Amino acid sequence: MDFRTKVIIPKPNLQISHSTKMMLLGSCFSENIGSKLLENKFHVKVNPFGIVYNPLSVAAVVKRLLSGKNFDENDLVLHNDVFQSFLHHGSFSHPDKNTCLQNISQSFADAAEFIPETDVFLITFGTAYVYKLKSTGETVANCHKFPADTFVRERLTVEEIVKEWSEIxxxxxxxxPKTKFIFTVSPIRHWKDGAHENQISKSILHLAINKLQETFTSALSYFPAYEILLDELRDYRFFAEDMMHPSSVAVEYIWERFGETYFSKETTDINSEWEQLKRAINHRPLNENTESHQHFLRQTRQKLVAFQTSHPQINCEQEIKQLTI
Structure with missing residues (x-):
């Protein structure tokens, strides 16, 4: 007997390889899959503005990158002795204005250079609720613990999301014209919104993505991360201690389903080959000074060189340098 309901994922007209250039933007799921892609040597940029939860702020990130207009001190705000940007995650905030601006500008420059070459965008929506500055009407990506009366809280409509993203x-x-989009809805519940309001929010995101998929049939596919965690796994053992975020086991399983959906056999074989090399690279012996360990390092380095020669689209220079004796 099969004691679970497995989510059936239609095969998309898209395959991702180690030559594919991907940009991942949005909620925590982008971070989860982005980390796995980076670990497996894919060519990706992950959340250059940090985690962004709502569709309008993710759209604002894309627009800003496409414009090529970098940030200056006029884009920063000061609160509780910390400089920050309303379009960035708190990880960019800093007590020193120049440090904050330097971190933002460097990440922006790297992503703005990458975006014209991007083959696939993976976009994850987290919530349909947004916070807008009362003073300007601007939608913020992060409230940065400003007083609540600084903002107006609104719930986006399907039409608002579809209009914004259709233009992008x-x-x-x-x-x-060959660019592809993968949309997902984050399975992480925004419990502060309330159980019912969270469901309404997620439903709006699903409906908006479905409408976009109907319009951009050949360019857009949907990956059901939300359904895999909440319908297929459907057990609190697959959640972290906060009972909201997926556990490492769940992330690994969703990664496997992502690979089944978008990777060719050749890409999967390369991932398996790299996994063995990665274990060897990360191996920590009891004594690093033994001749047997030095021999192990030399062998691993030779395997790395051979791997990179066989797969020139993958850069292993850092790992080879690390193992140089």
Missing amino acids: IDTVLAHN
């Missing part, structure tokens, strides 16, 4: 997709496809 049209702009990207006009530049490169």
